[in-house]
Amino acid sequence: MNTLIGSLLLAMFLTPKAEAADSVELISRYNGGNYVTATYSFKYMTRDNVELTRNNWEILFEAREDFADHFRVNTVVDDFSFIFDLGEKSCKEINSKYPDEKATRPLVWLAYTDVDPYDLPPTREALVKENHCYLSYNNDSEGTVVTLFHVKSHVKSKSVVLDEIDVLLGSASSPTASLK
Numbered sequence: 001m002n003t004l005i006g007s008l009l010l011a012m013f014l015t016p017k018a019e020a021a022d023s024v025e026l027i028s029r030y031n032g033g034n035y036v037t038a039t040y041s042f043k044y045m046t047r048d049n050v051e052l053t054r055n056n057w058e059i060l061f062e063a064r065e066d067f068a069d070h071f072r073v074n075t076v077v078d079d080f081s082f083i084f085d086l087g088e089k090s091c092k093e094i095n096s097k098y099p100d101e102k103a104t105r106p107l108v109w110l111a112y113t114d115v116d117p118y119d120l121p122p123t124r125e126a127l128v129k130e131n132h133c134y135l136s137y138n139n140d141s142e143g144t145v146v147t148l149f150h151v152k153s154h155v156k157s158k159s160v161v162l163d164e165i166d167v168l169l170g171s172a173s174s175p176t177a178s179l180k
């Protein structure tokens with residue numbers, strides 16, 4: 001077997017599996033938490049495992065009394081990431097012209113949804129809004145992670161609970177864990 005192919009197969013099977021979370025609470029680093037409690041890795045589905053993520057998070061919850069609570073997706077030096085507020089809805093309500101493509105070609109599925117992100121302006125930050133669905137498109141030297149998530153609840157300047165987390169592309173449990 002080719003050494004490169006063998007190495008790739010080995011890496012796929014040794015990559016830690018991401019377990020889907022029902023929900024995750026992010027706590028403001030300015031109001032009872034710290035940087036780790038305010039961040040989350042969609043790739044590894046963890047809030048607290050700095051060793052696994054090597055402090056490379058996909059999202060940061062910024063919350064203080066003196067500014068509007070928001071999500072930030074550029075969290076490391078080489079990030080070129082975007083977040084889209086898809087509006088007040090459950091992420092489960094999103095429909096695609098090609099529903100069967102979600103598991104195998106998630107970007108095709110996404111391009112033909114009723115919330116096509118190509119029609120929305122890309123931003124590096126998005127205001128936190130309860131009951132809104134968001135699309136996070138994270139790009140850095142470790143790969144690409146594309147995720148839908150929903151804001152279940154929000155306490156101004158304190159915390160936010162995310163649910164309906166659906167990693168479309170780039171999960172550590174996926175053979176397409178990174179696109180380089």
